[in-house]
Amino acid sequence: MTFPFSAIVGQDEMKLAMVLTAIDPAIGGVLVFGDRGTGKSTAVRALAGLLPPITQVEGCPVNSADVKDCPDWAEIGSKRTVKRPTPVVDLPLGVSEDRVTGALDIERALTRGEKAFQPGLLARANRGYLYIDEVNLLEDHIVDLLLDVAQSGENVVEREGLSIRHPARFVLVGSGNPEEGELRPQLLDRFGLSVEVASPTDIGQRVEVIRRRDAYESDRAAFLKTWGAEDAALRKRILAARKAVKALETPEQTLHDCAELCVALGSDGLRGELTLLKAARALAAFEGDTEVARRHVRKIAPMALRHRLRRDPLDEAGSSSRVNRALSELFGAFQTAAE
Amino acid sequence: MTGPLAPWPRALLALRLLAVDPVGLGGLWLRARPSPARDALLAGLGALHLPVRRIHPGIGAGELHGGLDLTAALAEGRMVRREGLLYRPAALLLAMAERCPPSLAVQLGQALDARSAALVALEGGGGEDEALPPALADRLALFLDLSEVPLSAVTEPVAEDFTAARARLPKVRVPAPAIADLAHTAAALGIASLRAPLHALAAARALAALGGHDEVTQDDLQRAVELVYPHRATVLPAPEEPDQAETEPESQQDPAPQGQTEQAEIPQDVLLEAALTALPRDLLARLAAGHAARSASGAPGSGAGRRGNRRGRPLPSRPGRLDGRSRIDLVATLTSAAPWQAMRRAQVPGKPGLHIRPGDIRVKRYQETSDRLLIFAVDASGSAAMARLAEAKGAVEILLGEAYARRDHVALIAFRGETAELLLPPTRSLVQTKRRLAALPGGGGTPLAAALKAALDVAQQARGKGMTPSIALLTDGRANIALDGTANRAQAAEDATRMARALRRLGTPSLVIDTARRPQDSLKDLARILDAPCIALPRADARALSATLGAALDG
Structure with missing residues (x-):
């Protein structure tokens, strides 16, 4: 197992x-x-x-x-x-x-x-x-x-x-x-x-990783029993989200947001927008929302777009921060109540 | 606890630990030249309760994962399967581990992760530039370097019965603070991988089982840290350790109960001490060199030799085995089997079809070569033009001749005024290159950063196509145009430095040729950042140039 x-x-x-x-x-x-x-x-x-x-x-x-x-x-x-x-x-x-x-x-x-x-x-x-x-x-x-x-x-x-x-x-x-x-x-x-x-830098987290891994190695059956329930709950949530994602509404504004973000970042092709939208929809379904909103796009944008940017050898900050910069420039630095 | 162990007792202890819990520890990374110490240690592997199987870096997928046993299948005329090495519990002894290709490293790593095998990676300790793939090194708990073992110290491992220790192992308890101590110590030594503390924990357990305790003691932890951490350390802990320990509980609110952290402080220091005593002596030198070397050498998998952009030149097929990597040359196989058909039919009457024996099998071979690309970045700015653009052109022509003789590809970038321009995308046409070079006008500023950026772009694209790029930069080094095209000397120098760093990160070999009347210090600095040889044109006659270039390319 x-x-x-x-x-x-x-x-x-x-x-x-x-x-x-x-x-x-x-x-x-x-x-x-x-x-x-x-x-x-x-x-x-x-x-x-x-x-x-x-x-x-x-x-x-x-x-x-x-x-x-x-x-x-x-x-x-x-x-x-x-x-x-x-x-x-x-x-x-x-x-x-x-x-x-x-x-x-x-x-x-x-x-x-x-x-x-x-x-x-x-x-x-x-x-x-x-x-x-x-x-x-x-x-x-x-x-x-x-x-x-x-x-x-x-x-x-x-x-x-x-x-x-x-x-x-x-x-x-x-x-x-x-x-x-x-x-x-x-x-x-x-x-x-x-x-x-990256490796967690927080010592508490590192200790917890080692503790769990050690528990898993020393008594597999007991460990799987403890965590099996959580895995089952997560699987249920995924199945529910699979159903919900079909009924999800996508407002015009969200489409606009996706496109605007991709243009601002200069990502090649349209696959970026499509993935961003699909992932945002899946996230909304997973979180039990009925509509895709800007906050979903905001949360998902770094992982959907960071590998699609043209590489800039001088930007040592890396592509994640470029996505975040574009996000805060376009949608404001903080999540607003309206989102 | 007594002081740190001498190398040989340490090796013997590692061997005993491995005998108690081979799979939990993952295995041993052994760096040793052929010596009595190595022989004694390898003989000691017999104490493991797993069968020891020798493998070599060239081992095929068929042997690892199993598959059709062609010899038996052909002889018996039915399907005979062979079991893969990775699916049986075994202690694998990987000889010449420094030559282990990344693909094998990944497969062995998966087997180690699945806890089905233990690995002893035997490294010859030959070259500085070759080492066990990091993916494997990370998964092996123990590391031994036998080069420091004096011959007189070597003793035969004592035969010992490990059954009691093995039986005790699952019952060994770990006191609660021990895990936190191990994590803290690893963090203090800059060990990022979380496998290290897990390995240390496994080692401590095995030590306790060996010692006959039911609970891991402080001594066990110390010894475990001494065995597992030192070779992974990336930083020396800050000397003002006590200060840090005092401020830490305040800044981190509650990862662990306050009291526990404070209690644990003292054992942690002791653990750290234990690891420090066993730190390899060349650690500092290795740390200084480490970053550059790692980024420059890159993975063996992406190296020049193997990564052909074409499938390679076909070579005559050879008798061989189908090991999952090779492709059968059907025509050649049938041809070699044809003459024997009559005889074989007589030998095995009644068997229909062709009689093909394993010895008939011919496999296809390809020679994969990676094309080299030489990127010339030629300074055509006013200052350079005044000085000696013509001579620079002459030098490039010498290099071009070299490149042509070796069938390398060539790209030409000229920079002057505000930007750098790719005059000639990668090509093999010598004539075209010479023509463009001759027509190259001079004048304007020196946008060195832009030139480096253009070279970087070309190099990256070439890599993607499977070529091996190198860069030759010819300039007089007075960068005065920044990347954005403004004439700002300070910004220009800054940009050039940053671009040079980016180039070095890419690990592209480069060569700087100083075309100024007097050698420039700034250019030497740039060359140092690029990790490139810098030669001045006045002394650069044809022979010197081509020799340097050859060295820069092959290095």
Whole structure:
């Protein structure tokens, strides 16, 4: 069993970002950048336990919800659907292209002389999450491939006499340490939200982290029991928010706010606005509001926009403070009562 | 408690701790050249109740994660799976850990996080520039450097029965203030990662279990801190420690009950003391060099050699194994199997299809090379033009010739007046570069900062495309135009310094060529900020230039 999500001390921004993508997968994933030993991987793995289960056709390699969506090469016999946890697939760094996209099943080809397709990680991640640890060290050709698939939502394999296509829609979750390498802007743009984590500086918080981790290591069952209830409550809240987000009203003013903010920051493309809006809607739903307001946009703007800014080598303050500066210039320094 | 441990007893203690709780501690980072001490220690790993498996940095995904056992599958004509190393509890012994590629580091890190394995990372202690990937170093509790162990001190580890200690381990209690003490001590030493105090706690537990106590004692904590913290320290604690301790309880309102904090003060100091006694001697030097080195060298994964922007030049395929990273060359495999078909069919009658043996398998190979990009930033300002723009152009042509011979890409930035201009985006056309250079007019101010910024932009873009950029800056160093285009000498110098810092953070190798009549001090300072060699043009004949350039590029 993984470490419970609710038991992670602090790191509120990271936790919020993950909850928001769980509410609306269309936000498009989270990038977590920060120091070592700050609970990045722990949080991602804990997220898996928090996600509501999906329904899929039994044995379908791409987790299709409906029999008619199953690819014909998979030769699915059964029509039964089963409930299973949302897939969270790890993409290891040294992975070969074949394992990502799928390839000719060499085992079957060589041992039985049959031509068959062996689905790859993209197939397994369909309708779920694809997690890349140390995403900034990923090799370039794998990045290209991911970008292509993320854009089209479909994985096409044309090689070694195979011609296969299958849906591959997944939420990208990446984590990494910025000291070790940068991420290409195209890939950065693919992540809906980005958060920066740092080791807590508050001693009290640090002590609490160690205490909880230690309790988890020494008596796992008891620890999971203590925190299981909180995780269940959070899962319920996410499910409720998933329903609520559809009925949410978006006033004209909020759309205007989003656009204005993106123009002021000079973020490239329109994906910034869209993500900002979607994330603000998810936040409003999560907080139980019926309308998206400026305060939601304000809260979400740094994580939705900070990785979309043109880099300015002279601005040592970093992109987070640039977003905050733009926010206070546009909407005033403090939250007003009207918000 | 008695004083700090000498290196060899310390090593033996670490080994015993590892024998008690290998998985909880994550493992051991061992820096040692081949020596009797190293052999004795590695032999001592037999005391672990986990099977010791040797792995090497080139290990394939197939061996780590399991998969088809091709040899057996082909021989028996059915599917034979092989179990991956990472899925069995084991003590992995990673030889040549300093060569561990980031991808392997991540996978091993995940295995350590999943508590399925312990790792002994054996570092040869060869080069200064190679070290265990930080992602792994952070996950291993213990660190030993055997270079200081005198030969006479080495004794064989005593055979010992650890069953009692292992059985006691889960029952060891930790007194409440201990956790806070460990966190405080880590903070005082500037250890940011929260894994360190957790490791120290695990070590203290193991020490208590070894000592036969049911509760972690102060001595255990001290020893644990001595073993786990020193090599992670990033700052030396401030000397006026008592003052800080006095003000702290006031400023932080209530992270812990007041009384407890004060009680804990004294043990904390003792813990800190314990860590300090074991601090590596070169810590200060390492700290001073550390920041620059870390940002400059970057990750091995983003280094020049591996990150080709193309998939590489195909090489002849070779016999090999399918380890998950290589791709099979089907035609070559079939070709090599073809001549034997008749014979093999006779040997195994009744087996339909092709008879392919593991030895027939050929895998594709690519030579991945990263293209280098040489970015020239040439000062064409009035002062430089007066002095010797023509000579500077000549120097650039020499460098161009060099670049051409090595099939490097070249980009040309000229700066004069108020801005810098990218005259030539990265290209391989020597003719074009020479033509643009010859047509370069002179005159105007020296917007050095703008030039550096333009170079930075080009370098960053080139990196994104998988090239390895280097920068050659030719100037007389009298920056007088600021980034915003105003003629403000002080602001200009300031901007240039900041840009130079930004460039250095990027870790791009650079070279400064001083074209002034007399060498400029300001330019030397700039070169120092850039961490670049600075050579003056008067002495720069063709040979000297190309030698310096070569050194700057390869460094």
